[in-house]
Amino acid sequence: MSLDDLRNRIDEIDLELVKLLNERARVVVEVGKLKSRTDGPIYAPDREKQVLAKIRRANQGPLPDRTLVAIWRELMSGSFVLEKPLRIAYLGPAGSFSHTAAMLKFGQSVEYEPLADIRSVFDEISKEHCDLGIVPIENSTGGGVIETLDALIETDVKVCAEVLMAVHHNLLANCLLEDVEKIYSKPEVFAQCRNWLTATFKEAKTIPVASTARAAQMAAEEPNTAAIGSKIAAELYGLKMICENIEDIANNITRFLVVSKEDAKPTGEDKTAILFSTAHKAGALADVLEVFKKYNINMTNIESRPSKKRGWEYYFFVDFLGHHTEERIQIGLEESRQHCLQLSILGSFPRATELL
Numbered sequence: 001m002s003l004d005d006l007r008n009r010i011d012e013i014d015l016e017l018v019k020l021l022n023e024r025a026r027v028v029v030e031v032g033k034l035k036s037r038t039d040g041p042i043y044a045p046d047r048e049k050q051v052l053a054k055i056r057r058a059n060q061g062p063l064p065d066r067t068l069v070a071i072w073r074e075l076m077s078g079s080f081v082l083e084k085p086l087r088i089a090y091l092g093p094a095g096s097f098s099h100t101a102a103m104l105k106f107g108q109s110v111e112y113e114p115l116a117d118i119r120s121v122f123d124e125i126s127k128e129h130c131d132l133g134i135v136p137i138e139n140s141t142g143g144g145v146i147e148t149l150d151a152l153i154e155t156d157v158k159v160c161a162e163v164l165m166a167v168h169h170n171l172l173a174n175c176l177l178e179d180v181e182k183i184y185s186k187p188e189v190f191a192q193c194r195n196w197l198t199a200t201f202k203e204a205k206t207i208p209v210a211s212t213a214r215a216a217q218m219a220a221e222e223p224n225t226a227a228i229g230s231k232i233a234a235e236l237y238g239l240k241m242i243c244e245n246i247e248d249i250a251n252n253i254t255r256f257l258v259v260s261k262e263d264a265k266p267t268g269e270d271k272t273a274i275l276f277s278t279a280h281k282a283g284a285l286a287d288v289l290e291v292f293k294k295y296n297i298n299m300t301n302i303e304s305r306p307s308k309k310r311g312w313e314y315y316f317f318v319d320f321l322g323h324h325t326e327e328r329i330q331i332g333l334e335e336s337r338q339h340c341l342q343l344s345i346l347g348s349f350p351r352a353t354e355l356l
C-alpha cells in the first residue's frame with residue numbers, strides 16, 4: 001500500500017474512534033445522572049482501577065500498555081467533566097511535583113487549584129471547596145512528609161487513592177554554578193539531594209520554602225539564586241537546568257495520597273491507612289502490633305508524630321494490605337482499639353502497583 005492509502009485507512013479508523021468515544025461518553029452522562037440521584041461520589045477509584053486493568057488485559061499490542069493507560073486516563077478526565085466538573089487541589093504554584101502527579105492521574109479536562117501549603121489542600125477538602133486533593137506522603141529517600149502527617153491528624157479528610165511517581169531533581173538558575181549563593185527548595189528535597197549539595201557547594205545557603213515550584217518562582221526574581229525543582233518548573237519560570245538529576249539515589253520515588261470526603265470501595269487489591277495513639281507505657285505499641293500479627297494484618301508503612309498534647313505520647317500512622325470492610329480486618333481493628341487511646345481509619349484505597 002502507498003503512504004496515501006495507509007493514511008486514508010488511518011483517517012477511516014480515526015472517524016470510527018471518534019464515534020465510539022462519544023458513544024462511551026453518552027453512557028458516562030447516564031452514569032453521572034444516576035450518581036447525582038444517589039448523591040454518590042463522582043470519582044470512583046475502584047472503578048478506575050477495574051477499567052485500567054481491563055484495558056491492560058485486553059491489550060494485544062503493538063501499543064504498549066502505558067500508552068493505552070494514558071489514553072484511558074484522559075478519557076476518564078473527560079468523563080468527570082460530563083458528570084460534574086471536578087476541582088482538584090494541590091500544593092502549588094503550577095510546576096510543583098504535586099501538580100505533575102495530579103495531571104498524570106486526573107488528566108487535562110478537570111480543574112486544578114494551586115494552594116500555598118499542604119494544610120490548605122486538606123482545608124479546601126474539609127470545606128468542600130474542592131472535590132479532591134493530592135499531597136505527598138513519603139519519599140523513598142527522605143521518608144515521611146511531616147506537614148501531610150500532621151494535617152491527617154488535625155483534619156477529617158479521607159484517603160481515597162495513592163499515586164507513585166519517580167521524582168528527579170535539578171538545579172535551576174540563571175547564573176553559573178560557581179555564582180550560586182542561595183538555593184531555595186522544599187526541606188524534603190534538600191534531604192533527597194544532601195550528598196550532592198555537600199559535595200558541590202562549600203558556601204551556598206539552603207533556604208526552605210513551601211514547594212519546589214515556589215522556589216523556582218523566587219529564584220527567577222533574585223540574582224545569584226538557584227532552586228531545586230523539576231524540568232517543568234524550569235520551563236514555567238524561565239530558569240535553566242544547570243545541573244540535572246542531582247538526587248542522591250537515582251531511584252527516587254514519591255508516594256502521594258489523593259484525599260477526599262470519602263474513601264474507596266474494595267477492589268480486591270487494597271490498602272488501608274489508620275492513625276492511632278497509645279499511652280506512654282512499656283509495650284503499648286507492641287500490644288497493637290501483636291493484634292496485627294494475630295489477624296495477619298500485613299503492614300506496608302509505619303510513621304510516628306508527637307501528639308503535641310502530652311510529652312512523649314505519639315500518633316502512629318500505619319498502612320496495611322486489605323480493605324477495612326473485610327471481616328478479618330474489622331475484628332483486628334476492634335481488638336487493636338483496646339490498646340489505643342484513640343484509633344481512626346483514614347481510609348481504604350486501591351493499592352498503586354505502578355509508577356504514573
Ligand SMILES: O=C(O)C(=O)C[C@]1(C(=O)O)C=C[C@H](O)C=C1
Pocket residue numbers: 028031042043044045047048051075076077079080083
Ligand atoms: O463508572 C463510573 O463511576 C464513572 O464515573 C465512569 C468512569 C469512566 O469513564 O469509565 C469515569 C471516571 C472514573 O472514576 C471511573 C469510571
